Amino acid sequence: xxxxxxxxxxxxxxxxxxxxxxxxxxxxxxxxxxxxxxxxxxxxxxxxxxxxxxxxxxxxxxxxxxxxxxxxxxxxxxxxxxxxxxxxxxxxxxxxxxxxxxxxxxxxxxxxxxxxxxxxxxxxxxxxxxxxxxxxxxxxxxxxxxxxxxxxxxxxxxxxxxxxxxxxxxxxxxxxxxxxxxxxxxxxxxxxxxxxxxxxxxxxxxxxxx
Numbered sequence: 001x002x003x004x005x006x007x008x009x010x011x012x013x014x015x016x017x018x019x020x021x022x023x024x025x026x027x028x029x030x031x032x033x034x035x036x037x038x039x040x041x042x043x044x045x046x047x048x049x050x051x052x053x054x055x056x057x058x059x060x061x062x063x064x065x066x067x068x069x070x071x072x073x074x075x076x077x078x079x080x081x082x083x084x085x086x087x088x089x090x091x092x093x094x095x096x097x098x099x100x101x102x103x104x105x106x107x108x109x110x111x112x113x114x115x116x117x118x119x120x121x122x123x124x125x126x127x128x129x130x131x132x133x134x135x136x137x138x139x140x141x142x143x144x145x146x147x148x149x150x151x152x153x154x155x156x157x158x159x160x161x162x163x164x165x166x167x168x169x170x171x172x173x174x175x176x177x178x179x180x181x182x183x184x185x186x187x188x189x190x191x192x193x194x195x196x197x198x199x200x201x202x203x204x205x206x207x208x209x210x
Contacts, residue, residue: 027202029057031098036063036089036118036141040107043072043080044187045135049101052194058201061086061097065115076106089117094124099201104136104156104186113144122147131204133182133197135189139163152176153183180204 033053037046050060062085064070069082094100100122102109112118122145125132134142139155140162142148149167153176160170175184175192182200184193 026057027198028053031057031201031206032059032061032096033099033101033201034061034063034092034094034097034121035101035103036112036121037070037083037103038064038066038108038111038115038118039071040076040105040111041070041072041083041103042076042105042108042136042187043074044190045103045105045138046072046083046101048190049103049133049135049194049197052198053101053201056198056202058098061092063087063089063092063121065089065112065118070108073105073107089115089121092121094121094128094130097125097130098206099131099133099197099204100125101197102132102134102138102141104134104138106137109137109140112141119144129180131180131182131200133193133200135184135193136186139183147181151181152178153181154185155183156185 035046035050053060062083064085067085067088069084072080072083074080119141122141126145126147132147136156137159139148139153139159143162143166148163152169152171154171154173155163163170174189175196177196182196
């Protein structure tokens with residue numbers, strides 16, 4: 001299973017600007033990384049990190065509240081394409097993954113943070129100490145999963161008060177690495193976010209069941 005658009009075209013092939021992994025090919029070989037998203041996900045915040053991780057040798061899996069497809073967007077209001085869901089969240093177990101990516105867009109994280117199974121999936125990563133990367137509004141779901149208290153992180157600016165109220169220290173930087181957590185603000189930060197998450201997942205213990 002790998003993240004791809006409906007039809008024959010893969011997610012990585014639709015973006016000419018998809019970054020290449022800054023580390024040697026195979027750095028993440030054997031690792032499986034989950035992407036949790038639903039309708040309204042910011043297309044580029046899912047496809048470019050997924051392409052970078054695959055270029056480093058990882059296997060990526062799109063997890064969503066329901067099976068089928070989800071609608072990706074650009075800037076929240078412009079539909080881009082539909083993405084095939086590899087696994088519904090009620091069948092997904094954190095133990096089967098080496099890390100988690102939470103893409104942004106406003107709509108997707110807002111729906112996910114109100115979905116008990118989605119929040120439970122993220123909470124399992126938090127409680128197991130598994131690495132998590134979030135960009136833009138992705139940290140919303142992380143708040144509900146109890147994953148931000150005591151961490152320094154960044155996000156889309158409108159989340160600053162939400163994160164501060166949840167016990168996080170918010171900073172305005174293109175990428176922040178804090179223990180098992182990497183965060184960025186928006187699609188313009190992908191050039192820093194993608195290398196940072198490769199490093200995050202490469203340094204973490206290899207825990208996925210294969």
